[in-house]
Amino acid sequence: MNLEKLMRIDRRLIFLLIALAVIFPLLFPIGLPTHLSKPVQDTFNAVDSIPPDGPPLMLSIDYDPAAMPELYPMTLAILRHCFSRNIRVLVLSLHRAGPGIGEMATTRIAKEYGKKEGEDYVYLGFKPGFGAVILRMGEDIHGAFLTDYYNRPIGEIPMMREIHNYDDIPLVICLSAAAIPELWMMYAGSRYHQTIAAGVTAVSAADYYPFLQTDQLVGLIGGLKGASEYEKLVNELEERLGVDKKRKESLSKEEYEKLQVSHSKASAGMDSQSIAHLVIIAFIVIGNVAYFAQRRRKR
């Protein structure tokens, strides 16, 4: 093929090939293996170490719908992990576009596991101010959030009676597509020595690795790959605990299969991810070969 033609390839052809690389593995799954990474395993272990019916995990939903393909499966997997182990959850959002997503995820998984709002989980909703809210919660969560998302005074919620500040929160997980995990580390981590883990989009995952080495983050879930790893860990845990068996017995075959699909949404995308990456690598190699060959010819 003429190298000059290759260098001027229509970008729409590349878009088309990427689209096909994504669509075909979804239609015809290959089942390529994905390996568990240490930061995801560490996050799982940190959640798993919280005692059942004890102090709650704080889950901060700090992302907008644009980041949902990567972070929503993480949110669901973490909530499933907590509810299958009877770990209580305190959910909130510091991002203005987060409260709707947080409510959708929390109510859906709570209903699936038969958890009670106010006893097994509390949804605080959104409060603007990022760092100021994180600092205020270090002093008094009841002062930062006067009511929950449903306008119920915090003091009247049974679960919140024992929770006042970070001393009562064993772990915070911040799910974010921006730099909000840094704010958690800055204000809750440095000042109040709060244990923090983060779930981030793949774009920002590389920026957070230095914080793992210094233990400022106890764990990190990066992108769709991280979400699929966490999903896999939770699915294995549910099998071990017998949650999956109980579900199979109580639901119809169709309902059970539908639920299984929704519990493996991130994993289902991993074939497409791998194939699309191979296509991109091929384009990078072809582009470089053509570039260097053209340069040599010009000389």
Place this chain on the structure above:
Amino acid sequence: MNLSPDPWVWLAALLTLCIYSFLYKDNPFYKAAEHLFVGLSAGYFLVIYWYNAVYPDMVVPLFKQGKLLCIIPGLLGLFFFFRFIPKVGWVSRWSIAFYIGVGAGMSIPATMQMRILEQMKGTMQPFFSLETWHVFVENPSLASFGALIGIPLMIVGVMCTLSYFFFSREHKGVLGGMSRIGIIFLMIGFGASFGYTVMARISLLIGRVQFLMSDWLGVID
């Protein structure tokens, strides 16, 4: 094929296709979807801020509970709108000054602690650890080798990368060599970030394609 009967799913699917039509070329469908997104977002965020901040944190305490101190943040917030009136636009600078002052006061010490002191502490490690050496000798694997060279590699990387950013001396001799190694570390860092960025963009596409094929068309589960 099991097409969705939900009109909202249809609307979301059509808007997704409108946005992706930009990949072919700019067109009125893309423009319409883009403007709809901007307008809806502005309206949605206005409502979110009113019900989650202005109403519970200012209107209720001030007008229903008589907490007069709430006038101060309320006024500072209102001053921002003075920018729309050129003659008194300068008043908004008070609010900006307050905002910047509080923000800087809050973040400077915290940033120093999180980004500099903690990271320096993480770098001050023994160059060579006998413990990781023993682990490697007893169980030679890629993971134990990684643990063995991890700390020395990090220390060399930090020193060399920092020397690349040392501009008070010409990059020749030892400094030149170190800064060239620093460039390699920087390039590896940029490559990792780029790789992750590609992965993120593909993930977003996968999410949308899953929605179109599952929720809308019903061709996959």
